[in-house]
Amino acid sequence: MTEPTVSLEALRQRIDALDNDILRLISERAACAQQVAEIKAEHEPGGVFYRPEREAQVLRRVMELNKGPLDSEEMARLFREIMSACLALEQPVKVAYLGPEGTFTQQAALKHFGESAISLPMAAIDEVFREVEAGAVNYGVVPVENSTEGVINHTLDSFMDSGLRICGEVVLRIHHHLLVAETTRRDKVSRIYSHPQSFAQCRKWLDAHFPQAERVPVSSNAEAARLVKTEWHSAAIAGDMAAKLYGLSKLAEKIEDRPDNSTRFLIIGNQDVPISGADKTSLVVAMRNQPGALHDLLEPFHRHQIDMTRLETRPSRTGVWNYVFFIDFKGHCEEPRVAAMLEEVQLRAAEVKVLGSYPVGVL
Numbered sequence: 219m220t221e222p223t224v225s226l227e228a229l230r231q232r233i234d235a236l237d238n239d240i241l242r243l244i245s246e247r248a249a250c251a252q253q254v255a256e257i258k259a260e261h262e263p264g265g266v267f268y269r270p271e272r273e274a275q276v277l278r279r280v281m282e283l284n285k286g287p288l289d290s291e292e293m294a295r296l297f298r299e300i301m302s303a304c305l306a307l308e309q310p311v312k313v314a315y316l317g318p319e320g321t322f323t324q325q326a327a328l329k330h331f332g333e334s335a336i337s338l339p340m341a342a343i344d345e346v347f348r349e350v351e352a353g354a355v356n357y358g359v360v361p362v363e364n365s366t367e368g369v370i371n372h373t374l375d376s377f378m379d380s381g382l383r384i385c386g387e388v389v390l391r392i393h394h395h396l397l398v399a400e401t402t403r404r405d406k407v408s409r410i411y412s413h414p415q416s417f418a419q420c421r422k423w424l425d426a427h428f429p430q431a432e433r434v435p436v437s438s439n440a441e442a443a444r445l446v447k448t449e450w451h452s453a454a455i456a457g458d459m460a461a462k463l464y465g466l467s468k469l470a471e472k473i474e475d476r477p478d479n480s481t482r483f484l485i486i487g488n489q490d491v492p493i494s495g496a497d498k499t500s501l502v503v504a505m506r507n508q509p510g511a512l513h514d515l516l517e518p519f520h521r522h523q524i525d526m527t528r529l530e531t532r533p534s535r536t537g538v539w540n541y542v543f544f545i546d547f548k549g550h551c552e553e554p555r556v557a558a559m560l561e562e563v564q565l566r567a568a569e570v571k572v573l574g575s576y577p578v579g580v581l
């Protein structure tokens with residue numbers, strides 16, 4: 219074996235010296251954030267400390283500048299936590315999410331706001347909306363669509379009655395595991411608990427590996443994990459957070475049928491987010507029930523070359539209009555070409571509600 223040119227001892231000394239620099243620089247950065255908070259408090263009384271557009275810009279810049287060896291997402295995750303701690307120094311951010319603890323929505327909330335945010339579980343999507351509307355929390359996190367199973371109608375319906383705005387989005391890769399209590403043997407599993415969406419996302423795997431087991435739908439994956447904790451013949455389909463929270467072991471990992479299975483979550487709040495440079499806008503549009511209505515609605519998007527990323531139809535609950543459309547597109551409503559397109563849509567539609575313009579999810 220050839221002698222290494224640098225000794226372990228020397229490398230550790232170098233790491234210590236670098237850590238000193240990192241420590242000093244993070245502290246300097248945190249002190250800057252404190253000064254930013256003072257300026258915000260002075261110039262915008264009651265102003266908001268959390269700035270989604272700025273956070274997105276910071277993370278994108280880090281990813282662009284990164285030259286490795288850490289990959290850009292890993293580096294951005296580290297900066298995500300630094301910013302989260304800096305924001306907590308300014309004002310701790312309180313976030314309600316669709317609970318219980320251990321759900322993918324909690325994972326999404328922490329991915330978006332970082333570990334320094336205070337996250338509070340709610341029992342239902344409309345409760346998340348209510349907590350934000352009441353001012354009990356600053357923001358809410360709700361799931362909106364899954365790549366395998368489609369849209370989460372509850373969330374779309376909640377927007378129809380709410381004045382809240384969308385301030386951000388976060389996309390989470392969803393990995394499901396088959397979890398059991400420590401004493402459960404594979405051949406003893408006769409019942410599997412999970413959320414109906416998760417069953418749907420793992421249908422083929424379950425048909426192949428546990429065709430005989432009874433599938434019992436429950437309100438969340440975390441609830442499924444909680445139930446199997448005390449049942450020796452049961453298993454749960456849930457994610458890493460639930461497995462950790464309830465101390466379960468994995469009988470099988472990543473059992474989702476599609477490897478790209480992901481869920482998109484929305485951040486809801488009371489704030490209009492300025493342009494970040496890579497944004498999305500969400501709208502609800504009610505059209506008069508007449509021939510060609512959908513074509514009339516879509517035509518201005520086409521003419522202004524605006525990239526629509528989602529179009530969902532929901533029955534209107536007011537009874538006045540038969541259908542409403544939920545539309546996502548790339549661009550910010552303050553950009554001139556988007557504003558021009560929206561003006562035209564407003565002339566053609568019975569009602570248009572801009573749910574928000576917000577940065578495209580970075581992480």
Ligand SMILES: O=C(O)C(=O)C[C@]1(C(=O)O)C=C[C@@H](O)C=C1
Pocket residue numbers: 251254255267268269270272273276300301302304305308
């Ligand atoms: O730039 C700001 O407005 C800050 O408050 C600083 C900072 C940061 O740490 O970079 C912290 C919180 C905000 O959400 C955005 C950025």
